[in-house]
Amino acid sequence: METTENTCFHCGEPIPDGISLYVLRDGEQKPVCCSGCQAVAELIFASGLGRYYQFRQDLGRKAEEDLQNDIAAWRGCDDRESLWGAELAEGRRDLLLQTEGIRCAACAWLIRSHMENKPGVQSVQVDTATGYTRIVWDPHKNRLSNLAEALMELGYKPHLPLASAEEQGRQEERRDSMKRLGVAGLGMMQVMMYAAGLYAGAAYGIGDAQRSFLEWVSLMVTLPVLLYSGRIFFSGAWRSIRAGRPGMDVPVALAISLAFIASCFNFFRGQGEVWFDSVVMFIFFLSLGRHIEMMLRHRNLQAGTALARLLPEWAERITAAGRETVPSSDLADGDRVLVRVGESFPADGLIRDGVTDVDEALLTGESRAIVRRSGEAVIAGTINLSQPVEVEVTASGQETTISSLGRLLLLAQSRRPASSGIPAWLVPVFIIAVLLIAGGTWAGWQLVDPDRAFSAMLSVLVASCPCALSLALPVVYAAASHRLLDEGILLTRGEALQALTRIDSVVFDKTGTLTRGVPEITRVEINPARSSFSAEQVIGIAAAIEASSAHPIARAFQQAVDESAPRLLARAENVTVHPACGLKGRVEGVQWKIGKADFAAPAGQVTGDDSIWLVDSQSWVARFELQDSLREDTQSTVALLRQEGMAITMLSGDSREAVDRIADRLEIEDRHARQSPEMKLEKLEAMRQGGQHVLMIGDGVNDAPVLAAADVSMTVKGGAELANSAADMILTSDSLGLVSKAIDTARRTRQLVRQNLTWAVIYNASVVPLAIFGMLKPWMAALGMSLSSLLVVANASRLVRRKP
């Protein structure tokens, strides 16, 4: 990926004015945006890893300019053995670090090449899909902070190893599944080979001794495959029976075990067919289906990990001895912490010193900043916008408001009916039908030829194994998720696609979903008495003063300057922040005030409105109206959904006026303002009880429980981790238009699922009569089964190939 002249060579961000930093690449100067990126790029070249830039598929993460604080914080944790990772033999440790900024395989290569040379590091593995870096290292030869520092030097950001136990469990599950699949595959190849000999023998003649030897060998190979790889089907079947809801595992386990027992029986009595090849093939194809399903499931982030990531990892604790940086999980009630501007609060608490604006949008959906004064409560995870404050901790870790939201989410998730993709009523019907047909076959042959009754009944059971049927859904879902990913949609729950085709109502959150979630300047009014000022000028002045603030309003001015006149930016001096009010500052010799009406506007002006006033010592100069603007394709998406007959609803935590303004523009009648997460959940449950199938689209933490309770849920780019973990689909680009694309793909998927199911049923239905009349030979069963399975897979792959 190449960058242009005006963007940073490392991270691709525009280079700010007045910065002229360069790195040397093959004697050529490449511009970078900051000293952080410069340091990273220089290190990469100096280590001889410059090829990273040639092969990366995505730009790097913008580097931090000053790593010293981060490194110092990690140094403080060097002695905590609990953070070193799982213990291995000879005192080595297996450390799993969630690492921010890993974008592509070239990143993985870069990290591996850089880290493996560090002392004490034995091996490094990077999982680009999940962003985990796994380091096997020796704590006697190196320090934890050195490993973290090595990652930070390259511009990546390691997180404290908090929830690694879960990821470890998932990796174990992946490996187990792979082992089962591998064993089944190798076993299948062997048994098929012997089966080919047996088929040839059946056609051209074979000695009894040789035949029974081949059968015996097949049995010896099939048995371990059955016991090792087939175990999950038996345990799954047992679990579902005990839970009173027999699933697809039941007919599968039945077919596998009966086919195996029948083959053993025929082998020991020395006559009749053996079906060992079918048994191992069943197991292989079914394991393949399971493996695909599991890989899909693992894409989903675990709620626990997401929760931990929502709170800041580090907190600055104030002690008698001074300040120290500690992991947020260490905070206890009564601790004092310092929270700087732009940081989020590490725990629930009361402000003890200072006044500030707090961005609570993530938690409440409120798009405006809230003023918090000394003695007032702040909530963990919300962002401090204007002044550093001292906070006394009242609840940390599991006790925080955010953690209780997490529990609400888990509750909602557990209430949603689990769907295996195959209608629940079908399974018992299927089992009963198979048993009836098998019994009927046996009874029928008793009348005609009692000697063949048993083997005919067995071949009915073999023929009815729902192999293609169990493969039919997972492969289509895997293909669909692949295609969705190409379009920018991350699918985390396969069955959501099926539910998506039945949707008749769409519920939108407002802030950050329909809108961008950041204010934009929508109107600039110049005081008629001061008409010597132009709009560009006043925006330039305002932006200069606001430049030192982290408030979203400041970003709106910055953006306006970037768009209109990038060179106009003056410099402001003596800027003072007045929390909850505005700022004062001097630009080109003139003293300015900017802020809300009651702070900045001279007496006598209308107060109480939302606009921002720019005032000098004489009179007001300009008035800015700021609004949270719609995303570009919100209007067209909502129109499109309405055209398709969907009922559109808006549930927002924001104020009535803000909700009305947006809803009016989108002509949404069904709107609800000031909704708490619990109220949203109630509304949604009521809709579902009314028979509606609901698609929920949201982004904030406050949406997470609702997302989890909806039939299908999506989050938009930039959504909170917790919301993402509750969603079935995550839109990875800024466009809401993806919603209709997802529905399109879902419909196409449903079509393919139907084709696959039809085919699987036709196959089984046409083979069973053969078996009933005793005409099904083992080679026919084996051939038919693999062909029908391959057909199902090939059909699914059409979804990937077809480009819109």
Place this chain on the structure above:
Amino acid sequence: MNMLYVLIPLALMLLGVAVWAMIWAIRSGQFDDLESHGWSVVLDDDQKPPPHPDDDEDGEEDTL
């Protein structure tokens, strides 16, 4: 045809070795990341890091 009684057990032994090798490979994490290693073919080449003056110093500094 008696060769069958020699060759098939031989094949079974090979199968055992193959299964053991596969399980060993999965356990040692060789299948955990199937993407980035493909890149090392194009990325790893004979571009050696230039000799770094404080290479040794680095090593000592990092060791406890």
